[in-house]
Amino acid sequence: MCLSKWKTFFLFLSLFIVQGVMATDCACELTSGEKPFPKDKLLSMETSAVACNQKIQSAKVSEEASLRLGLHKRLLQLQDEVSVLEQEDDGGLYGAVSLRIIELELAEILQLINRLNTTHNMHLSLSTNVTATVQQLTEELKQLEEFDQMQIIQKLEENKGLQRSLAQCHEELQATPPPPTLPPGTCPRRRLAQVNGPSTYTITEYGTSYYYGSWGQDPQPGPGRENWYWLVALTSSDVFANYVLLYRSFSALVAGVDSMVISISNDNPTTNTIQGPNVVMYGDALYYGCYNTPSVCRFNVTSREITTAALPANTGINNKFPFCHLGACYVYTDLDLMTDDSGVWVAYASEESYGNVMLSQVESGDVPKLGRTLKTSLHKRTATNTFMACGVLYATRYVDKETEEVFYSFDTRTGVERYDLDISFKKMQTNIQSLNYNPSDHRLYAYANAYAISYDVIFE
Template sequence: MMLYMIVPLCVLFTFTQQAPSREVKCVCELTNSEKAFPHGKLSTAEDNASKCNSKITPQKTREFESLLLGLELRLPQLLEDVSMLEKEDDGELYGALSLQVIENEMMDIKQLIDKLNSTTQGHQHLTTDTSKQLEDLRAVMRELERFDTMQVVKSVHANRRLKTDLDQCKNGHPTIQPTGPPQGNCPHGHFLNITGPRVHTAGEYPGSYMYGAWGRDPKPEASKENWYWLVLMTSSNKYSNFVRLYSSLSSLIVGVSVPGNVQIHSSNPTTNTIQGPNVVLYGEALYYNCYNQDAVCRFNLTTKTVTTLQLPKGTRFNSKGNFCHLDECYPYTDLDLATDESGVWVIYTTTQNFGNLVLSKVEEGEQLTLGQTWHTQVYKQGVTNTFMACGVLYATRYINKNVEEIFYSFDTVTGVEKFNIAIFIHKMSPNIHSLNYSPVDHMLHAYCDSYMVSYKVVFG
């Protein structure tokens, strides 16, 4: 009896162990109420923006400005030639030749006007097309911003504005109060334009020295009010060890230096001699970039002594922070010294300011000190030269081999930066290697590929 009961229990136990277990599956259905992000629209918007950038280039604006400048220069010349013909026409050979010259000038002006009209029409079409594309892009971007439910883009814009405000607050804080007359308050009025060139000469060494600087001392000794100075880069277009003096402008032009050279050192280069062409003379002392240093040297022409001023840590020197344009950089132009009505300034760059221009006042005294400092938003390697006038920093850029543009200003009193000055310099040579403003006669002295050129500054 017991045997018959044990067998069925064993069979039941085995059957139970081998029976497959039933799997339980749970399925959830997710319904997204938001629309899918339109990646295709974003890609199309990026392509259209890239096309706009390729169509609208600075070269188009510069071409237009160059044509306008050419027309502006030709018309007064034509008027002058017609006036001369009216006064001196003898009815014979002179009149015929003058009429031929005037006819040629009018043909040139007509070609300029035709090209200007063609360029203007092209720009108008381009402006219309671009405006329509920008409106379309704006509408697409507004539509895409609706997908930013986490407000990421809005937060990025807010952070960017906050960072800009903080940078301006930090950079605008003065370090040392300046001495001397207040800057930026010009008794002559606003800087309106330049005319000229008034002077164009190869001087005493025609074609010999490509880099250099020249000008007048804004604070001369008595009896030296009409003197001019000249510094030539006589070693490798980079270094010099003397300043050459001329008793008048005519002496400079014909190349007669009665005072001769005032030598800093017999060797060139060596410690505390001149490095780079951006030098100035002020108060019978030459200010320049010391050889192989991130420092300003002051050479006293009377005592023949040198005083140095160390610039802030991080200042770029030894041709690491030059003036440049698209085709080339001007070597060893890291430091630019400038003079105006209030004294001496130094323009340079630092790693902390990411290569943007830094402006400092050089305070006079037995020992040189660095006065108030300003940090700008203009990148130095996009600039070809700088100069000061009435406490305002001006910067130039290369347009073409015939035209340079004063495009930027920074007012040291108000802190206002402008990138739309649009004052054009008609060049006599492709490269301006140094540019100095003289408050004595309101002239802008340029050293251009071994030529000395000056322009009259117009205030009003």
């Protein structure tokens, strides 16, 4: 009896649970914090874009160009007919007929002009409307980009940028390769082709105080000075100097720090004072024009020893044969010291050469002396600077405030002279007071109105 009661109770309980579960609905409310995507707005923009594209079909755009071309041809035809009428001499027999034809031509041309004006005005209105539509569509597209949670548009733009970079790389690979870079110290033994740059352009630590001077690197430096730079500024009246500055790097020269000041003499000027801006350094020694003397001085920066090589007795000094252009002369540039792969050269002029450039090689030794001497037909006052490269003397001249030109060459091996080089390069300052070629890095070092500038030299 008790067992049957418990069975009845459990049966009733199970029915109650099943009915309760079946009677209750299971629902879940989803709330999104994102705005719904404006599909209707996108469709509207697409419709506007299609309509805008239809307004600027190529046939409509080319209509004005066709009218212009037709008008041009009719005007040329009318010009020919008027010329024929002017040349006719028929006693007035056909003149009236020709004038009537020209009158009809003018009427048709006027119709073309009116049609062209109408078309042009229509295109102006069309352009204004299309511009406004495009601007509106652009703004609406930017608003739609907010719904791009997966950053698809950003990725597409990045892909387009990569494609443009890849196309540019292909163009660069297919382009003409640049001239090969020459190893340091080599001489190509070919003619100068280009002067590129400037590669460097900086003021020195003196600021703009001293307009005359020179700078560069030693082609044959002493041990540990391979990367050093030297600077000589004419600190006395743009004429004299009595010391040279050595910098451990180009950045040190730019900043005016970490320099070594080496005095040549305590007084200025004296017999050994630097005179003129055309100074070079070669083999750990400074070569320059001696003060008030037709001689080349050599100052060893390590031993502080000074030796000299005498020039011919009538060599011009003290502004007798300086470099010049039509506007002015560069004072005390009678002697021009130069370097190339073979060593040191000096250009000068004398009364015996009638002011034409003489070129001598300065031979090294315990005491320097002049070696091979060559005569040229280049009058020194017609040039602004000279420099040596691979045994060839080059001369420059002033073109304008922004341009200098290498116009002359003299080959010391063959004696061949040329006046037709026409190699222009950009100036950063109006005047270049000194210019020298360095065979170790194939650069021209210029000192221009207190600025230190360098150029890359390209040979054929």
